[in-house]
Structures are given as C-alpha cells and as structure tokens.
Amino acid sequence: MSAEAIRPVTDRDSAPWWERTARHEFAVQECETCGTLRFPARAYCHRCRTPRWRWRQIEPVGRIESWIVSHQPFLPGAREPYVVVRVRLAEALECVVYGNWRGDGPPEDGQLVRGSFTAVDEALSLVDWGPAG
Template sequence: MRPVTDRDSAQWWERVAGHEFVVQRCDSCGTLRFPARAYCHRCRTDRWHWQPIAPTGRVESWIVSHQPFLPGATEPYVVVTVRLSQAPECVMYGNWAVPEPPVAGRPARAVFTVVEEGFSLINWRPLE
C-alpha cells in the first residue's frame, strides 16, 4: 500500500523514490516549504522549484503508534516530527529508525527506506 498522492505531493514522492532530500523553494521570495503545495504561503506566487537540502534536523516531538498503516508494519512504532536544519520553518515526519527512544531537541538525520521498487520512505535516526 502506497500513500495517495495528489497534484502537490506526486513529484515529491518521485524524488523520495530516487533518494533525493528536497523541499520546495519559492522562485519569487525564496521561502523554503514542506509539505509541497501549489502556492507560496508568504507571497502567494505559484512559481517554485525543488531545492536539495541537508537531510538533517532536530526532533520536535513524537508519538507511539499502535495502528499499522502499511502492510507488514510492526507495532508499536515511533513516528517523529523533525524541524529541518536548512529549512527551520519546515517540519518533516517519519518513523524513528532505531530502538532507542527519541529525545526532543536531539539532532537527527534522514535515511531512505526502500519499501518496494519505486517506493521509499524517509525515516529518521540520531545524527552521529
């Protein structure tokens, strides 16, 4: 089972499948944004491009999920939100890919997890 994509997220998922860590950058005002959307929340333009950034950030918060959202997912599992280092207005979510519990403020690094051919997820682990 794959996430349902829409007009705004389809290209982002394609880039994740290619193990690219990107956010949108507004061509008018330079605002970095995630999740993907058609218009800039700051200046309302619809001109933008994908901007590669460092796959790092700091853990903002987390939850322990007991609901399997993908076939084969083991439960419980930890989902974190991470504030991105090079795009501090953006937070990205993903599974916590290590057994030790996350800590708010802890530096983290994104890792790509291949689910099946052509489909990957971004998960997070402590930054070593």
Template sequence: MADRDSAQWWEALRRHEFVVQGCADCGRLRFPSRAYCAGCRSRSWRWQAVEPLARIESWIVTRGHTVVMVRLEAAADCVLYGHWRQPRAPRPGEQVHVAYEDADDVTVIEWRPGNTLAGGRGWN
C-alpha cells in the same frame, strides 16, 4: 499517497534525493508541498536540495511503531514525519539525519540520530 503537488517529491525520494519546494520569487522553502507560497502568494516554485538534517520536535508510538516529527535545520518552516527504529526513545531537540527505506512501490523516510548520512558519509 502522491497527489498533484507532491508527486515530484515522492519521485525524488525514490532516487534518494532530499528536496523541498522553494518559492521562485521570494526563495522561501516549504514542506509539505503546496501550489502557492504562504509568504508572497506566488505560484512559481521549484524543487531544491537541502541538507537532510533535522531536530526532533515530537513523536508518537502507535501499534508498536514510533513516528517522529522533525523540523529541518536548513528550513525551519519545514516539518516532516518519519520512522524511528532505534532501540531507545527519541529525545526532544535531538539532531537526526535521513535514511531511505525502499519498499516495493514507494520510498519512505527513517530518521536516525546524529549528523552522519546513511552509509557512513557526512553531509559535507
């Protein structure tokens, strides 16, 4: 699952830290992680925390599991996927927040409706 460019992201996720790559030269945020910036072609970057809030773009149901595709509100170029375990179908454009699912050797993302973080805390 983890590769050279994404290993640090998976490590941050395991600590329940929500980060994306940011170009050290032009500041453009990106996800998934890459070796260089699509904007200025710089190879300098750092991981930075962003609000784990997003809007649903699309979803797919496969083998009884719903996977949503979301676009981060803090970084419109960043599109991520995650589980949807709600009793109802997701809605296009719906605001969601991240929840972390810890498995034996990996942490994955579950997206939940609304703008409150898991544990009942608001982001701010």
C-alpha cells in the same frame, strides 16, 4: 514499523516530490520570488503568494520536535509498538516532516537527527529518522 506500509495517495502537487524521494533525493520547494522553503509540495508560496518555484535538495537533517510510541494496532499487521517522530528540518525551519524512528534508544526532545531512505519498491521510498552523526 512492522506493518505493511500504506502507500501514499499522491496528488497532482505532490507526485513529483514522491518521485524524487523514490530516487533518494530529499528536496523541498524554494520560492523563486521570496526564497521561502516549503513543504509539502503545492503551487503557491504561503508567504508571498506567487507561483514560481524550483526544487531544492537539502540535507535530511533536523531536530526532534515530538514523538509517540504507537501501541494500538491501528493498521492491519501492526503488531509491535513503533515510534513515529515529528522532525523540524534544520535548513528549512518552517518545514516539519513525520517518519519512523531508526534509533536504538528512544528519541529525545530537541535531538539532532538525520533521515535515511527505506525503499519499499522502485516507485516508493520512505524517509526514516535516527540520531545524526
């Protein structure tokens, strides 16, 4: 994306996740009771409804579930079309993430993709996606 990134408005649940991402660690939460992996960060497991959890680093790998090519300049400075992808994580099938596309050609439905970190500054990194392998 060519526009200046909008800084995320983090909250008390999400701030530790963004701190890990800034260190280029890709993590989701793992429920200590039932093992369900979840994203985005919050206190309670949506499956067993208990509040004990730990971070679990996973491979930033998933499959393309859908994508768009955004043309309308919704953001100040977004002059060129850019691609936003929706990715379902391979190690955490209940978790989906969004990001920008770093492939040469357009993404394909079901394509295996890998995330990479783009450092905005010391406090913020974003995760973008491109073809895996």
